Amino acid sequence: MITKEDLLLLIDNEKEAILQRGNEFFQCAELGFREVKTVKKITDLLDAWGVPYEKDVAVTGVIATIGKGNGYHIAFAADMDALPKKDGTGNIHSCGHSIQTTMALSVLKALIDSGMMEQTDCKVSFFFTPAEEFIDFEYRDDLIVRGKLEFRSGKQNMIALGCFDGVDCVLSAHANGDQGTKFDVGSTLAGFMAKKAVFVGRAAHSGAAPHLGRNTLHGATLAMNAISFLKDQFDPTKGLRLNPVLTEGGGSVNVIPDKTVLETYVRANDNETLFEACARVDACIEHCAKALELQCMITNAAGYLPLKQSKKVNQLVKENMLKFSGPEEIVENPVSGASGDVGDLSYLIPTVQFGFSGIKGRFHDDSFEVSDYENCYITSVKVMLGTIYDLISEENNRVFPKDYEQKKLKYLNIIRIKN
Ligand SMILES: [Zn+2]
Numbered sequence: 204m205i206t207k208e209d210l211l212l213l214i215d216n217e218k219e220a221i222l223q224r225g226n227e228f229f230q231c232a233e234l235g236f237r238e239v240k241t242v243k244k245i246t247d248l249l250d251a252w253g254v255p256y257e258k259d260v261a262v263t264g265v266i267a268t269i270g271k272g273n274g275y276h277i278a279f280a281a282d283m284d285a286l287p288k289k290d291g292t293g294n295i296h297s298c299g300h301s302i303q304t305t306m307a308l309s310v311l312k313a314l315i316d317s318g319m320m321e322q323t324d325c326k327v328s329f330f331f332t333p334a335e336e337f338i339d340f341e342y343r344d345d346l347i348v349r350g351k352l353e354f355r356s357g358k359q360n361m362i363a364l365g366c367f368d369g370v371d372c373v374l375s376a377h378a379n380g381d382q383g384t385k386f387d388v389g390s391t392l393a394g395f396m397a398k399k400a401v402f403v404g405r406a407a408h409s410g411a412a413p414h415l416g417r418n419t420l421h422g423a424t425l426a427m428n429a430i431s432f433l434k435d436q437f438d439p440t441k442g443l444r445l446n447p448v449l450t451e452g453g454g455s456v457n458v459i460p461d462k463t464v465l466e467t468y469v470r471a472n473d474n475e476t477l478f479e480a481c482a483r484v485d486a487c488i489e490h491c492a493k494a495l496e497l498q499c500m501i502t503n504a505a506g507y508l509p510l511k512q513s514k515k516v517n518q519l520v521k522e523n524m525l526k527f528s529g530p531e532e533i534v535e536n537p538v539s540g541a542s543g544d545v546g547d548l549s550y551l552i553p554t555v556q557f558g559f560s561g562i563k564g565r566f567h568d569d570s571f572e573v574s575d576y577e578n579c580y581i582t583s584v585k586v587m588l589g590t591i592y593d594l595i596s597e598e599n600n601r602v603f604p605k606d607y608e609q610k611k612l613k614y615l616n617i618i619r620i621k622n
């Protein structure tokens with residue numbers, strides 16, 4: 204098999220083509236589930252390289268697998284979507300997802316050019332995942348109503364469709380906003396779920412016959428109290444945040460309200476706390492409604508799960524980073540308040556997402572710009588490629604999912620809408 208050094212050399216040889224591709228994808232900024240031109244560029248390249256793929260997965264997702272064996276299965280998850288410009292003149296890749304798309308294609312090309320996939324029973328699947336940004340709900344909810352999607356994010360739909368079944372480990376990378384360093388490794392991302400409870404009762408004249416009504420505002424008030432008492436029962440270090448608001452309730456003062464809507468985000472730093480809190484908030488709402496003879500419908504809009512990274516794979520990532528940067532240029536285990544659907548994958552399969560710097564301007568802002576092309580498009584690709592090489596060439600480096608099927612059922616149960 205090719206040496207790691209020779210494999211990484213293939214990236215240097217392709218440098219010009221890679222940088223050009225990076226610029227093209229950066230200019231091609233499309234919102235989630237609308238990445239049509241981006242997908243065309245990706246599939247044109249895959250066609251040219253003779254790589255088989257599946258497209259239109261979860262509307263605009265693409266999956267290309269190289270390697271024919273049934274051995275260790277590595278997934279590279281790359282986002283494709285952009286954000287709307289603040290000035291209203293179109294979209295911009297202000298989260299740097301175009302860099303991930305470019306990176307995945309660079310890694311894929313080097314692996315096929317190296318011929319190493321023919322000398323192993325391992326497989327590498329490239330997941331070009333749509334719609335990571337949690338935005339544009341009207342468009343996405345319409346796709347959901349029309350049965351094209353089940354969830355608002357790309358990876359969540361791909362998980363539900365079974366695309367990640369059989370994958371042993373997920374690798375990803377994301378641009379970071381750090382200045383003066385090159386990489387970060389072991390970062391966290393927070394998790395959240397959005398919950399909406401509709402209390403349905405019976406309207407009646409509030410003066411003449413209130414006893415004939417069933418007051419939904421009373422039910423919602425009771426549930427608000429139960430939820431605030433519930434917070435007391437969670438360890439304060441788990442980061443549980445519950446801040447319910449009533450977004451609809453009552454109307455006329457002479458009518459007993461027959462519809463009240465309570466909404467809250469459930470936020471936590473780890474899955475166990477997030478799942479437990481979701482179930483217990485549901486119990487508060489359901490039991491309070493029942494106590495007052497009200498109906499209630501709970502809808503969960505799936506947010507993202509917290510990111511928990513594989514320590515073992517991150518050790519490999521870090522060793523590869525150290526080939527191109529000093530230890531002082533690597534930020535270890537930063538805590539991030541941001542969220543991403545890679546967190547959902549990390550619940551099911553050992554996952555890493557390292558960060559690379561080289562951005563000037565602000566994230567999610569029109570000022571976003573790639574400033575260090577070498578780090579974004581070349582060095583970070585070598586870190587990724589080196590890590591894949593380590594996983595393929597040395598069995599002791601490998602990690603595997605535990606209780607995948609069981610966890611997936613539990614996961615889908617949590618994020619699916621329930622009545
Ligand atoms: Zn973003």
Ligand SMILES: [Zn+2]
Pocket residue numbers: 298299300335377
């Ligand atoms: Zn992002």
